[in-house]
Amino acid sequence: MSEALQGLIYGLGVATVPANLLAALMGALLGTAIGVLPGLGPVAGVALILPLTFTFDPTVGLIMMAGIYYGSLYGGSTTGILINIPGEAPSIVTAIDGHQMTLKGRGGAALTLTAVASFVGGTIAVIGVLLFSPVLSEIAIVFGPSEFFALTAGGLLVLSRITGGSFASGFLPMVLGLAMSTVGVEAVSGYDRFTFGTQDLLHGFSLVPVVVGAFGVAEILMMVDRYANRIRPPAVGWRDLVPTREEVNRSWLPWGRGTIIGFLFGLLPGPSATMSSFAAYRLEKAVSKNRDKLGTGAVEGICGPEAANNAAATSSLVPLLALGLPFSTVGALMIAAMMVQGIQPGPLLLIQHPDIFWGVIVSCYIGNIMLLVLNIPMVGIWVKMLTIPTHILISLIIVIASIGAFSVHNAIFDVWVLCGMGLVGYFLRKMGFHLAPLVVALMLGPIIEKHFREALYLSNGDLTIFVESAISVILWIVVLVLMLTVPLAKVWQRMSARRGTLEAD
């Protein structure tokens, strides 16, 4: 405790040096811009500024990189909420209820609430990191292949019906996503699968062009439909930017729940920002008082996920700084920034370079305050997006999305994937399928397979390894409960309803 307090004071001293303040501001600004532009993600942004950081003090570079990462999560939901085009994978679920709010004229309030949600998630996570990072860093070690298999495979099952609808409307896209995830170089032994001898397919289907295609390009095609039918969301006046008291009151609990979920996911490897926002949405569906309204423009559906993905981005600094383990591409870039400057990331960073360790963590706190101050007034500007003539908006988005897709691997093939997924997404949606399960499956498929096979290598083929540890067993029980409660409740309702009618007779 006193160590954390000393660290906080020391870190405050480092983070408030003018150069570091400027770095946090630059990172926040760049991150917001990158987040708002669909398809351009934090990975592209951080990779671009990596060479710049070599000439600065390492702390400056790392603060700026972290700023871009969590800053992009502030802006990421803007286009999703206003025009139903999520900028990156974590904001897919925010767009569900956020865009419904826009259609009801509450888009400005939705943006304000997500900015505050991001702030709550980000700042509470910083406090968690400050207090608990030495203890929490061990979590990554407790989780082995069999535990991760339970988490990811169970997670896929639970999330497959996240958007509701019939069983088939989520299941078919999920199977499609799993099939797509097998294309490319397979992770465990490096064999090529379904590449048909081409170089382009070696990368497989990357998340960014698929997400931006299936949601962004498909939505643009839908917009063309709607334009023909002259349905447009109502414009948002200045007064509508302020959330009502009722909206704020309903946000507190989702903010808190989302922050806890996001914080825990950030400590584990994998796409934690995306996973946590999906999980937070699923949690709201299970426990929120207004769970029946989710999907129709409920504030719970935006506040939980947005708090979660920012908390995850912040808590993923724990394994990065305390263990030197990069659990995300952005983390790997931050490790590279340290190594080029001769700093050894790892368990000794706290002792050898306390200025970096505490400075980066405290700067996250300052960065989040900057982002809140920046983003609240920006809401008024973003909502003007709704007044841009549709033909100009569409052209702009297509150009930006293509650049974003290209930037992932510097490959033109990804732009074709973007276009193809746009068409696939358009037709699937026209037929009433849900696309979120496709993205979840594409993201988790390779991870599930990898952990499954690694566990079997570890046990020499013995399947009991999957239920050997208490963590795996608990995870599977949670999955079973979540999977079975809704269908069982329905059966129960039907049975009691029948009994009721029998007794009435």
Add this chain to the structure above:
Amino acid sequence: MKILNTILAAGAVSLTTLATGAVAQSYPDRDLTFVVPYNPGGSTDPIGRAFSAELSKILDRNVVVENRPGGSATIGTGDVVKSDPDGYMIGLGSNSSLAYQPLDKDNLAYASPDDYEILVKLVDLPAVLYVSADAPWQTLEEFMNEVKAKPGEVRVSVSGLRTAPDLVVQYINANNEDIDIRTVPFSGGGGEALTAVLSGRVEASVGYGPSIRSYVDAGKIRALGVFNDKVYEAFPEATPVSELGYKQYLPASYYVIAPNGMPDDVKRKLIEASAQAVQAGDFVKFAETNSYQLDPKTPEEAEQELREYSEIFAQILAFIGG
């Protein structure tokens, strides 16, 4: 000896700079691209960046690092091999991407050193065998006795099947009747193979200095052995396997490559600048702090070395049935 070499090299450089003064003005007249065929971050990216920073100082042009990962580094490497031979695109190659991958895949843009130019060899990275700090084995000899007593049972985590650390282990398995170490893949980069040791899921792991350095310093793991023919300066406590009579080393080796067919004066200038860059103070310091073994080799020596690697990899593949 080293000083003498440096003086000779410096003399040679200044002489040839005089001789090719006309070229120096025309090439390079714009920025160069340095392709790193790996993800940004990761253990290989920094060596490419450190080298291109030095090259940039020498050529007085920006040398822009471009990451083109994928296909076990064959995509970016293929891009360099196929690029216009004008001296403006060069890239990082390794014994894995240049010598091993062509044996594994037959649709690559290159098959042997005949298909590209090697400008310089950069560094070697010997593989280290390490165990958790609370493991019972204190020396490499004790560990190898355990391996011999339990063939096929002692597990060593590696960063994916048929990756460099896996091949290091299979190389020693293939050439010693009494050794059968079981490798377990953890393909999330070196980090997951390392956590498998820390959590006691496997008996040991084979990895590389840059990713384990701080864990050794923190006393969480113990470097028992190094697949090397001499003491590894970064880990002097690790016993070279050569001391126990094993002759299988197989370090990760890194080179700088360029496409075939560059104009002679451009090629000469690039080779000279590259040789200068690997001896520059900042690069040497970078190599030392990150546990790389400096091994500057001329293009001819490097080509010979890569051909030898090809034979070794072919033998290992025959052994594991690849």
